[in-house]
Amino acid sequence: MDFVFHQTLDRPFLESMYGDDLVYAKEVFASFLKETRAEFEEIKQLYGRNDLKGMRYKLHKIKPTFSFVGLTALTESTEKIISTCDASLNTTDIEPGCSELFTTIENSFLLIAGELARMEKHS
Amino acid sequence: MKLTCIIVDDEPLSRSFLEKFCERSERAKIAGSFASAADAISFLDKNVVEAIFLDVEMPGINGFQMLDKLSYRPRVIMTTSKTDYAFTAFEYNVTDFLKKPIEFNRFLDALTKIEEASRNTAIGQEVNDIMIKTNGSYIRLRLDDILYVEGMGDYIKYVTAEKTHITHSTLRAAEEAIHDGNFLKVHRSYIVNIKKISNFTDNCLSVNGNMIPVSKSNKAELLEKLKTA
Numbered sequence: 001m002d003f004v005f006h007q008t009l010d011r012p013f014l015e016s017m018y019g020d021d022l023v024y025a026k027e028v029f030a031s032f033l034k035e036t037r038a039e040f041e042e043i044k045q046l047y048g049r050n051d052l053k054g055m056r057y058k059l060h061k062i063k064p065t066f067s068f069v070g071l072t073a074l075t076e077s078t079e080k081i082i083s084t085c086d087a088s089l090n091t092t093d094i095e096p097g098c099s100e101l102f103t104t105i106e107n108s109f110l111l112i113a114g115e116l117a118r119m120e121k122h123s
Numbered sequence: 124m125k126l127t128c129i130i131v132d133d134e135p136l137s138r139s140f141l142e143k144f145c146e147r148s149e150r151a152k153i154a155g156s157f158a159s160a161a162d163a164i165s166f167l168d169k170n171v172v173e174a175i176f177l178d179v180e181m182p183g184i185n186g187f188q189m190l191d192k193l194s195y196r197p198r199v200i201m202t203t204s205k206t207d208y209a210f211t212a213f214e215y216n217v218t219d220f221l222k223k224p225i226e227f228n229r230f231l232d233a234l235t236k237i238e239e240a241s242r243n244t245a246i247g248q249e250v251n252d253i254m255i256k257t258n259g260s261y262i263r264l265r266l267d268d269i270l271y272v273e274g275m276g277d278y279i280k281y282v283t284a285e286k287t288h289i290t291h292s293t294l295r296a297a298e299e300a301i302h303d304g305n306f307l308k309v310h311r312s313y314i315v316n317i318k319k320i321s322n323f324t325d326n327c328l329s330v331n332g333n334m335i336p337v338s339k340s341n342k343a344e345l346l347e348k349l350k351t352a
Contacts (some may be wrong), residue, residue: 013226016226016227016228017140017224017226017227019147019227024143024296026138027139028136028140031135031136031139034135034138035135035136040305057180060204060205061133061134061180063204063223064136064137064204064224065134065135065136065137065224067134067223067224068140068224075224078206114300
């Protein structure tokens, strides 16, 4: 695959995941934008309802999907918030880390959408 | 020969990756991919697979609870993003434990472990017993002790000289799980241990005093087997 991913993404990991298969990479990036974005909207609602248990479960589910699109560091920071959730009673206990994580996730969707557009253009 | 497996994970991207990895490896054939443990259990009640790629945390029935509900136990590769489950996985005697996100080379290692485990069993012909689930617990049955297996719709009876064990499964699943040259399907509802046959007439045989029908279509194979038994 002569396509070069954005420098902020985990290029070695993406290379090991997709090899030469740009078609599959596009499929996963598109699926990430659809599925993980929908899950993230639910997570924000759970946060708004102070449902830490539900939020923790959903974060746990989407955590590995960040790595699938090269956002390895985001997987790690999500893990940290999950650990904080385990020891907290309400959302104020997980701030400011949680809001920062949410912002990073929002920005990551923009980055991945941009990468998907570049891949579409490349092929 | 490719390994027959299923994938059980409620997260679509994780399922997609495992499906793709199976395809890329050219060593695993996916018999089914399920978003819930309940769907996978229904499938496994009627089909036999060699391996399960199984997530732990799922809504409803989790991965370990699913293993408790199976009528037979394929080899299991746990796939989860939490290492906290490693000890429980060990207790369930899983073949491997893959932490998400799973890298392709690590996935190949897991496949190798399953293949080696299967090969070792095949080479040594050590499938001398099977595990079946009955009355909420797993029990080990020595193949030599089984007289015959009778299918009864969604249930099957394993009959030994001492006891009859009823389990939620199908005759087809039992046939594949037993996988022993001494057993033969003689009728659509019966698999018989041919070493235990005491008497055989035109369309019926006797095992430890139990009369078992023999289908016309199975008769020739049975006669052939009896010659060499």
